[in-house]
Amino acid sequence: MKKTLVSALTTALVVGAASTTFAAANPFSDVPADHWAYDAVSQLAADGVIEGYGDTTFQGDKNITRYEMAQMVAKAMAKTDVSAADKAMIDKLAAEFADELNNLGVRVSNLEKHADMVKWNGELRYRYWNQQVKDDNTSDKTGTDKLLFRLKPTAEVNDHWDVHAQLDATTDVSTDESGNVSLARAWAQGNYKNFTVKLGKQDLFSTADQGLTFDDSFSGAQVIVGNQLKATLEAGRVDLGDDRAVASDEFNKVVDKASYQGIELNYAPAKLTLGAGYRHFSSADFKNVTGYDTDTTPTADDADIWSLGAGYNFDGNWALAGSFAKNAAADKFRTSHNVQLSYKGADKANKGTWGAYAAYRYLGQNVSFFPTYDTARSTNVKGWEVGADYAPFTNVYTAISYFNGKNIGDKANDDNVLFGRVSFFF
Structure with a gap:
């Protein structure tokens, strides 16, 4: 990186750019008053961001090291009277x-999250299911291909506070039918x-039972308190309809909203994890669900789900x-x-990692x-x-x-x- 480029970049970071600052006396013999960067260099020298080489020269055409650049950044960081744009x-x-700033003793552990006020992550996911259901007389085999494109911005x-979102767009590859983009x-x-x-x-994920009962979403409030022992309190509304592949009206799933309250306790010391949870749902549509009452006129409208893990x-x-x-109701x-017994596991950030498991459900x-x-x-x-997973x-x-x-x-x-x-x- 050329020092002239560094000067131009750093100038933009110093409050009061060259057009709005008072240019100090010429500090360097090799930067004449008619040079295009004279005002910027003079201001940076006056602010203490750059010092030159001690022999009254600036040597603006000389390549600099990352450590020299880091020194200039550190001095710019020390300034307090900067605009929001310059701070960014x-x-x-x-x-x-x-890394260079840390080696210079300048702590920047919190700066990375401020570098970009809005960050975008995402995923392109292809999934395939082949399901075969059969009895003594019939056999029904179906295949499903799903393509999901997901964007996850964070602002x-x-x-202390962030705003998160998730945008999903799905396509049925087997029929080439696209679904709507949903928030x-x-x-x-x-x-x-x-x-x-x-x-x-x-997200609504039943951590206590490792997702045995819930891995979906709810609208409402969640509070998590604790460190090794964590208490999770949740309240709001859940859509228990056919909004996921696992839900099916064939099995009398609930098709309406339900009010929801839940509490979980999770303890994770070292290699051990323990969890217990209770979730209560209330919806009139539970009256239409098979297995709630043996009467000809079902009356139950609650689900009381206890779980341990x-x-x-x-x-x-x-x-x-x-x-x-x-479900006690x-x-x-x-x-x-x-x-479930698991061996290792694939980590998408580490090429070549893999894992396998066997389970009874x-x-x-x-x-x-x-x-x-x-x-x-x-x-x-x-x-x-x-099953097995792999990060190629x-x-x-x-x-x-x-x-x-x-x-x-x-x-x-x-x-x-x-x-x-x-x-x-x-």
Whole structure:
């Protein structure tokens, strides 16, 4: 980087650009008054951002090192009377030269998040399901291809608050039919020491049971308090309709909104994780759900779901996890449980990482409303599942899994699902 370019960049960072500042006396013999950068160089020297070479020369055509640039950035950072635009540019340079600044003793740990007030992340995801349901007389096989394009902007409000959103666009590859672009998430988040609050449409994930019951969204408020022992309080409204692949009217899923309140406790010391949760839902449409009342005129309009979970990471490679959940308000299909043994796991940021798992899942339809499992094309099933994932390139993730199970209920039909996924993150 040429020092003349550095001068031009740094000038823009110093409050009172050359056009609005008073030019100091000529500090360098090799920068005459008629030079195009004279005002900028003089002002920077007067502000103490640049010093020259001690022999009255500036040597503006000489290449500089990253450490020399970092020194100038550090001096610009020390200025307090700067505009918001100049401060943003200083933060960007500080993020670029963070390592050199840290070596110079200048702490920039918080600057990176200020460098860009709005950040965009996203994903292009392809998924394939092949489901075969059969009994003694019939066999029904269906295949589904889904393409998802997701954008996730984050905007900084101040030192504690951010605004988040998630935009989803889906395409059915098998029919080439595109769905609407939807605002899937939108929430404000406040981050404080051992305290986080979220307001808006956000994720609803049952951490206590590792996603056995819920991996979807709700609209409302969430408060998380604690460090190793965390308490999560949630209240709002949940759409329990057919807005995910796992929900199906064939199995009498709820098709309307429900008011929602929930609490979770999660404890994660070292290699052990423990969790317990309770979630209450209320909707008149529960009266139309199979398994809530044995009467000819069902009256139940609540779901009271209790869940427990535990996990242990043995050596950084092997992990064992189990969970159980029950809907105390339901008469049938009221319990779910899951046991999973995992080995390693793919990390999209690390090329070549991989993992595999084997699990047994029992998913009652009146308690596992939206389980996290990719093979759960329909709940009210039980069976074994095996899977593996792999990161062939940085920020590229692939996964494959197979579920071999049966329906829970009067007709124990076979229900087998093959699932595949490829995701590109940016």
